Amino acid sequence: MKYIIAVIKPHRLEHVREALASLGIEGMTVSEVKGHGRQKGHTEVYRGAEYVVNFLPKVKIEIATTEDMLDKALEAIQEAAKTGQIGDGKIFVLPIEKTIRVRTGETDRDAL
Amino acid sequence: MKYIIAVIKPHRLEHVREALASLGIEGMTVSEVKGHGRQKGHTEVYRGAEYVVNFLPKVKIEIATTEDMLDKALEAIQEAAKTGQIGDGKIFVLPIEKTIRVRTGETDRDAL
Amino acid sequence: MKYIIAVIKPHRLEHVREALASLGIEGMTVSEVKGHGRQKGHTEVYRGAEYVVNFLPKVKIEIATTEDMLDKALEAIQEAAKTGQIGDGKIFVLPIEKTIRVRTGETDRDAL
Amino acid sequence: MMSMKKLKIFAGALAASGLLMAGPALAEEAKLDTGNTAWMLTSTALVLMMTIPGLALFYGGMVRKKNVLATMAQSFAITALMTVLWMIAGYSIAFSDGGSLNSFWGGLSNAFLVDMTKDKINGSIPDSVFMTFQMTFAIITPALITGAFAERMKFSSMLVFMGLWMLIVYAPITHWVWGGGFLGDAGVLDFAGGTVVHINAGVAGLVSAYVLGKRIGFGQENMAPHNLVLSIIGASLLWVGWFGFNAGSAVAADTSAGMAMAVTQIATAAAALSWMIVEWMLRGKPSVLGLISGAVAGLVAITPASGFVDPTGALILGLIAGAVCFWGATGLKHMLGYDDSLDAFGVHGVGGIVGALLTGVFARKAIGGTPGLIEGNAAQVWVQFEGIIATIVYCAIATFIILKVIDMIMGLRVSKEQEIEGLDFTLHGETVHD
Amino acid sequence: MMSMKKLKIFAGALAASGLLMAGPALAEEAKLDTGNTAWMLTSTALVLMMTIPGLALFYGGMVRKKNVLATMAQSFAITALMTVLWMIAGYSIAFSDGGSLNSFWGGLSNAFLVDMTKDKINGSIPDSVFMTFQMTFAIITPALITGAFAERMKFSSMLVFMGLWMLIVYAPITHWVWGGGFLGDAGVLDFAGGTVVHINAGVAGLVSAYVLGKRIGFGQENMAPHNLVLSIIGASLLWVGWFGFNAGSAVAADTSAGMAMAVTQIATAAAALSWMIVEWMLRGKPSVLGLISGAVAGLVAITPASGFVDPTGALILGLIAGAVCFWGATGLKHMLGYDDSLDAFGVHGVGGIVGALLTGVFARKAIGGTPGLIEGNAAQVWVQFEGIIATIVYCAIATFIILKVIDMIMGLRVSKEQEIEGLDFTLHGETVHD
Amino acid sequence: MMSMKKLKIFAGALAASGLLMAGPALAEEAKLDTGNTAWMLTSTALVLMMTIPGLALFYGGMVRKKNVLATMAQSFAITALMTVLWMIAGYSIAFSDGGSLNSFWGGLSNAFLVDMTKDKINGSIPDSVFMTFQMTFAIITPALITGAFAERMKFSSMLVFMGLWMLIVYAPITHWVWGGGFLGDAGVLDFAGGTVVHINAGVAGLVSAYVLGKRIGFGQENMAPHNLVLSIIGASLLWVGWFGFNAGSAVAADTSAGMAMAVTQIATAAAALSWMIVEWMLRGKPSVLGLISGAVAGLVAITPASGFVDPTGALILGLIAGAVCFWGATGLKHMLGYDDSLDAFGVHGVGGIVGALLTGVFARKAIGGTPGLIEGNAAQVWVQFEGIIATIVYCAIATFIILKVIDMIMGLRVSKEQEIEGLDFTLHGETVHD
Numbered sequence A, B, C: 001m002k003y004i005i006a007v008i009k010p011h012r013l014e015h016v017r018e019a020l021a022s023l024g025i026e027g028m029t030v031s032e033v034k035g036h037g038r039q040k041g042h043t044e045v046y047r048g049a050e051y052v053v054n055f056l057p058k059v060k061i062e063i064a065t066t067e068d069m070l071d072k073a074l075e076a077i078q079e080a081a082k083t084g085q086i087g088d089g090k091i092f093v094l095p096i097e098k099t100i101r102v103r104t105g106e107t108d109r110d111a112l
Numbered sequence D, E, F: 001m002m003s004m005k006k007l008k009i010f011a012g013a014l015a016a017s018g019l020l021m022a023g024p025a026l027a028e029e030a031k032l033d034t035g036n037t038a039w040m041l042t043s044t045a046l047v048l049m050m051t052i053p054g055l056a057l058f059y060g061g062m063v064r065k066k067n068v069l070a071t072m073a074q075s076f077a078i079t080a081l082m083t084v085l086w087m088i089a090g091y092s093i094a095f096s097d098g099g100s101l102n103s104f105w106g107g108l109s110n111a112f113l114v115d116m117t118k119d120k121i122n123g124s125i126p127d128s129v130f131m132t133f134q135m136t137f138a139i140i141t142p143a144l145i146t147g148a149f150a151e152r153m154k155f156s157s158m159l160v161f162m163g164l165w166m167l168i169v170y171a172p173i174t175h176w177v178w179g180g181g182f183l184g185d186a187g188v189l190d191f192a193g194g195t196v197v198h199i200n201a202g203v204a205g206l207v208s209a210y211v212l213g214k215r216i217g218f219g220q221e222n223m224a225p226h227n228l229v230l231s232i233i234g235a236s237l238l239w240v241g242w243f244g245f246n247a248g249s250a251v252a253a254d255t256s257a258g259m260a261m262a263v264t265q266i267a268t269a270a271a272a273l274s275w276m277i278v279e280w281m282l283r284g285k286p287s288v289l290g291l292i293s294g295a296v297a298g299l300v301a302i303t304p305a306s307g308f309v310d311p312t313g314a315l316i317l318g319l320i321a322g323a324v325c326f327w328g329a330t331g332l333k334h335m336l337g338y339d340d341s342l343d344a345f346g347v348h349g350v351g352g353i354v355g356a357l358l359t360g361v362f363a364r365k366a367i368g369g370t371p372g373l374i375e376g377n378a379a380q381v382w383v384q385f386e387g388i389i390a391t392i393v394y395c396a397i398a399t400f401i402i403l404k405v406i407d408m409i410m411g412l413r414v415s416k417e418q419e420i421e422g423l424d425f426t427l428h429g430e431t432v433h434d
């Protein structure tokens, strides 16, 4: 199984969720994060003091998925998250060794 | 070493922490996340406008642990997090290649 | 490619970002987390009721990087995050199987 | 018919007779009542508090977090701008004697408050107090409109719009009703501003919502209020401050003020309960937003009636207003399909109309000197209706033209990117960091 | 003995003599004092502000985040409900002449305020103002109780409970002390409501906490106040609004009001410092919650005394109240083991009792006309004690019965799942999104 | 020259003639004006509201989140401490007759308010009201200083410093200007406290910022205001409350109060717009913090002038003050390189100086009895200048000495670790949980 970590622009989250849902992928965990990359932060000025806000708001989506769904999922995320502008984000795929559903104790494929 | 990612119901966090502590596992990193899965969100209505809140509050626990503690840790988490109701969450295990303690530079097992 | 997860003290974030920038590493994703470890929480008292806050504020940095930059990056983070006091944090390295830039579809090294 | 008008005319007569200009004459000193003045000083503070922080919070809590500072900044900047414009020209347009055109506006003879000598008395209070009290009405009325176009208007265009609107729409209509103009003469009852303030702001809001168009993502994205704690504080301060608005409109600390306060409290409470119950029955849960919206609806509806109805009339009026405004902010809005973001029309427009009409129904001779429908005077409802129509027509047309002209010259809406990123940062360069 | 009672009796006499009903007679016009009326209009606004947003924020900041809207909604809904019930029957029960039963209640002769003509004067202010001022007391007293059962009561049952409680407990006790009832006749000193409001609410809170039981997880889970910023704002507005509560209870803008304001300020400050110092010494840190709780304790304790003590008496009273309430909200609560979530009893009950007793100690003839223990009148302490006991006994029994009956009919507590998920969403369908 | 002084002297004369002590003599009863008393009771509540919650929120929103409770606690604790100290000695030092030393201080003859009998009248209001009104000024002035050393001072040392500062610096300077001292005699115009309150607090802030040194990370770390929503609420309540501050300084509900309210409103609005426009032009965006800072700058600057200038003078004064304080809080601060965290000096010091000088320029005989430069009386500017210099010199030296002594005995700053972890937890043991 694979662990997809996708960092995207916040307002694309709903699109991505829908795109994944249409593939039958419902399970995901989302968190608010701050990102830094090519797209730099911005400067806020408070009474003449400049504060560079180096990090921009992003949303991180984590999805455990089976190998067979992986490519479709990646494609769906990429398409739904894309605005074509800098800062659209990244997708990382990591290996999972084990998955457990807390409620039932089922593991791996059955746990999703 | 293994990296455990457990997504659980927020009010079970304290139980899980205690269960792990009783195994001697103290180190962990926790974050507030939002989850989507079988347990769907809810609908909020504001002056007639319905907003579907697709994501529910969950807590994500990350624990780096040695292979020998892994199974005990997984069991402890599962037991402590379980309410038997939908939305209890998932546990994922990922491989870790290296661990460092910032303060001392110790690595791997010594770094925990 | 490798996925670095570093949990550090919040006020060291800016140092770490600068240290990495000086190595040419700009891309990173940051989130506010709570940590538990050797450094224990604290007790807050409200009208005589004691609440143990077991978790302390930390910052989690996630950086996808190529193998060749890995050691330099780890060193830079360690140095910049270190205060020498308990609770300075940990660094974990996980394997990445695939990286994609959403905007362009570029993968792996090109995606960073 | 209205206490404010009465006062004004009285003061006008005094002024005409030259007494007011005569410096610290004994006759005048005798006129000032410290009790009335104390209450009007207080009322002015209370009405200012309605806009900042009251309305700023009420609206600020209902937008998305990325727009909270920008939304509150609108109320705050409007407070500053209207103050200066009212001093420069607004007060003169509204409350001066416009000579041959007096039915329609008051002219510019009192621009920069040149006639407002320190010792000038207006009724039984200093003219400076009356001017400032009225200024706070000229502040909150434009501020109410901002609810209609929240989360998408340019700050610069908003300032220009509000400045023009106050001078061209608000000040003249105020003159019509309270300043000696034709609606007051026709006998329209509007104790504290149901027509002048609420219908006016509500209609201007409706027109703005149409002209600006919907927010990006309206109907699809989650636009839930980000923090109703702020809105509860805001609604509470509106309620408290409204005592100054309604009881202050007696321009005295007398039995009229006392009864106005009592009926305001009763109608507001009734409307809050009424909205709550209707929502509870129809939707299964009594929402907090509903509860506070109902209270505001009640405050709006009792505003024109507050010097004319008795407690039982207020109770019924409140119960009706809560239910009707519930429909205004839920049913009507969705039927018509505009994006009045924070229901400036659904609450203030609808509530103002309901209140103005019911004033004609529940007015009692023993309270405000004029009987209403329940005491057999059906004609009063018709007079009220005329007042409503005149206000709606003039306000709608003038607002539309002002907005279109500004749109041509400088545009009204922020860019798509700005709207998505949020107005706090893109317009003001600041964000909430927590 | 109390200014409010005096006033009422005076008005009653006038009413009996038929003067008040005689329409706009000259005699009446002469009675209205605009200065006193101005202050009472203001005081009414201030006391309303104590509940919304004051108390709503004070309590809202102390609960867990998942319950903040529900907690604030309680204060807001109570404001609406009590307003209507006070108009319908409460004012009549509390302040009418109950005929043969006048020692115990005022009857329903003034239900729906039928006697409150516009020009009716009560003392030197309009009856409409006195009615509304008293209404704000009938609002805050039930609202105070909600602190005891925060985070676990059904909204519907809460409304039913509060409605019954106000009519059955609050209005009669008010009549006993201020409306011509037996406690006032016995000479109990309660200037602004130490017994009527605070002991009453505190005891009702204690009973509720027992009947409803502890919150799930009490003593194990982290129930730390989620945002004391809100509580600081709330405590501050309580302090400011309390000027209306205490100095307003003089029902005039006179030297009695002035002294009441001065001693309120001094006692409150002394109690805040006293709680702070005791906590600092015993626990090592002066908490912010302690500082504001101390201030509220001082406000509560000076309430009955505010028309009777001098500044030095107020200083000592405040110092004692702060320390004793610190013990009430920390030691006592843990000893007895109930879950009075936000210390309605620990602060209002304990503070009210301390204040009522110390009023008997520090009362000075030169201030309020009655000497206390320090001027040799030990009997006054005993009279105060009687007032306390009568209130506690009646309130405790009646509250218990009302709660038990409601529990049987519709239940008092939310379900376990609702309590865990939080009342904001489960009761009101809303959440704070940030 | 100032209304407050006038009043005081009048009362002093009465007291000297024994009338005030004579118990409830008819002569006195005649003196109390209920309207004036009503307004002063209200003003006192308004000025208290300026500090808590007004200033507490204004400052609390500007610090980093880890220090928000500690920052608000400073204002709250100061409110409590100053109340007690003012009662014990401050009022006596400021407003008693100091005999041979009367030019410099009032002595301790009225310590513990021993002379303040219940029925003592001061002008036309109870002495208890005047004492409490002045108390609220003695509260806000120290509280303003806390902005300069926010986020780094020990709570204990802060309390000691503020207590000493109020007694040694504030009370005597108040005596100089309003209590019969040498500055009032010299003809310095300070209607509501430009010199006494704002220059005084600003200079003390500047000295504190120097003595305490910069915050760790100043100039490198992100110290952006954590939540300007709080600051907007705070600035709004400051604005509303300032009506009590300025119009209340007329110590009557008269034409002087009315005009003071009007010019306060106008100058404040003008300054808000002026700061906004200057910032918009120079930095490209009109920040919300700028808008509210401009309003506060206007409030500060109009304070000394509010009883002396006319609306047009206020307009110009406001426009100047907004622009100059923009420079004070941006240019000047960076030039001099101190860390006045929340611009206590940049806004209150600079605004106070601008206001005091412009009072000498724009004063009009028809408003306050004294002509200014524009009416040909250039000397008044010089007199104003003397007042400013005397205040700055005495305040700076005394503040410096007090701070240095405290530093030696108990230290001023928290430890480095405490500063990094945040004062909320390390000083008070509490945090905001959301």
Ligand SMILES: Nc1ncnc2c1ncn2[C@@H]1O[C@H](COP(=O)(O)OP(=O)(O)O)[C@@H](O)[C@H]1O
Pocket: A007, A034, A035, A036, A037, A038, A039, A040, A056, A058, A085, A086, A087, A088, A089, A090, C026, C027, C028, C029, C030, C062, C063, C064, C065, C101, C102, C103, C112
């Ligand atoms: N090497 C990286 N490791 C982890 N996260 C990254 C990395 N590079 C970028 N990100 C995340 O992706 C976001 C977008 O990256 P950015 O370089 O700004 O734009 P783009 O991907 O369009 O070139 C960043 O804000 C950050 O959150």
Ligand SMILES: Nc1ncnc2c1ncn2[C@@H]1O[C@H](COP(=O)(O)OP(=O)(O)O)[C@@H](O)[C@H]1O
Pocket: A026, A027, A028, A029, A030, A062, A063, A064, A065, A101, A102, A103, A112, B007, B034, B035, B036, B037, B038, B039, B040, B056, B058, B085, B086, B087, B088, B089, B090
């Ligand atoms: N495939 C997945 N990848 C990542 N997180 C998941 C996945 N499926 C579920 N989760 C997380 O686990 C939570 C519980 O899952 P859900 O399907 O609702 O209940 P259950 O595990 O009891 O069947 C979700 O809210 C989400 O946070």
Ligand SMILES: Nc1ncnc2c1ncn2[C@@H]1O[C@H](COP(=O)(O)OP(=O)(O)O)[C@@H](O)[C@H]1O
Pocket: B026, B027, B028, B029, B030, B062, B063, B064, B065, B101, B102, B103, B112, C007, C034, C035, C036, C037, C038, C039, C040, C056, C058, C085, C086, C087, C088, C089, C090
């Ligand atoms: N086993 C672990 N898994 C995940 N995170 C950990 C683990 N151990 C520690 N951490 C994180 O690192 C932080 C610092 O660890 P701690 O043991 O307190 O100090 P130190 O690393 O200096 O010995 C913790 O607060 C926690 O967030």
